Amino acid sequence: MCIIAAMILSATACGKTDYFEREETAEPEETETKHDPNAELIVQGKTVNVPDICEMSLDYLSISRDVKPKEPGSTYSQYSAADGKVYVDLCIAYKNLDTSAVSAYDTMKCTLVYADKYEYNGFSAMEIENRSDFESSKAVSVSPLSTEYIHYLFEVPDEVRTGGEGITIYLTVGGKEFKIEADPKAIDIVGLEMHPGADAIEVKSKTVVTTENCEFNVNTVVVTNDVVPANPGDYYAHFEAEPGKLIVDMSLYYRNISSTKIGVDKIGKSTLVLNDRYEYSGFVVAEKNDGTEFTDADATSILPLETGNIHHLFMVPEEIKGGNDPVYICFTIDNKKYKYVMR
Secondary structure (H helix, E strand, O other), X not given: OEEEOOOOOEEOOOOOOOOOOOOOOOOOEEOOOOOOOOOEEOOOOOEEEEOOOEEEEEEEEEEEOEEOOOOOOOOOOOEEOOOOEEEEEEEEEEEEOOOOOEEHHHOOEEEEEEOXXXXXXXXXXXXXXXXXXXXXXXXXXXXXXXXXXXXXXXXXXXXXXXXXXXXXXXXXXXXXXXXXXXXXXXXXXXOOOOOOOOOOEEOOEOOOEEOOOEEEEEEEXXXXXXXXXXXXXXXXXXXXXXXXXXXXXXXXXXXXXXXXOEEHHHOOOEXXXXXXXEEEEOEXXXXXXXXOEEEEHHHOEEOOOOEEEEEEEEEEEHHHHOXXXXXXXXXXXXXXXXXXXXX
């Protein structure tokens, strides 16, 4: 008998059209749109009131290649910018003062102007489930007297971030125009740092690496839709991939050479990186009873001079199997970064 175990992974590499209906963004042109020169300025910490329509405030403004919800859940969606571009991410806290629900899509319309002449249209999404995920603004509503967090995203050339010219975002709410002014160099930059394996030590399959507390080697790395123990017993847990996805399973042999037991959950975290851009967090389990079953990482320790078989599991889109984009797994052991290159 087998037991299907719930697998909670962070599938953070969702393309921007995988989950949401996205509005097309036109190529920028020198703007001839007439904006209100006296538009009310919105600044951080100030609440703006539009009578009988809403109260709103600037939650944050950031620039990122990958836009994630404020408090990402174990599984969430994100928007990823095309090569050579970034997202300017405007997040507005919007409290509905109307007596009925309003579509998040209809709450506001926004335009970004760069260097006082280049204009970009955006599209919107709303955070859901306690800010842990995104949903298309066309699919959700803001209830009366409720406050929701609405993102307006503008995909712009990276030059907007580095060019030194200012940006102005115009918001139209209830027929009234507001504006937010910012220097791109002063905006929070999110997600433009190196990927976790960029400065990691590369390891090869079956090659033993010795650290202060252990000897380890990557045993196998397989891509499958069902992960089972090495020697399944009569009763065991296994991990099935969600529809349209696969699981990358990295088996790591870990020999404890320290003088005390080491908890599997303390050994280190892991991340799979696809195409030097998309990141997937790993979920760790260990084999026990001679590989007949899996056990949770936080419930398992490896005694001195014993060897454990630790599995790092990653839920990924099934397209990973037939693609040619580079893929590697980055993991940390004894505060050092290592990576295994799959292709």
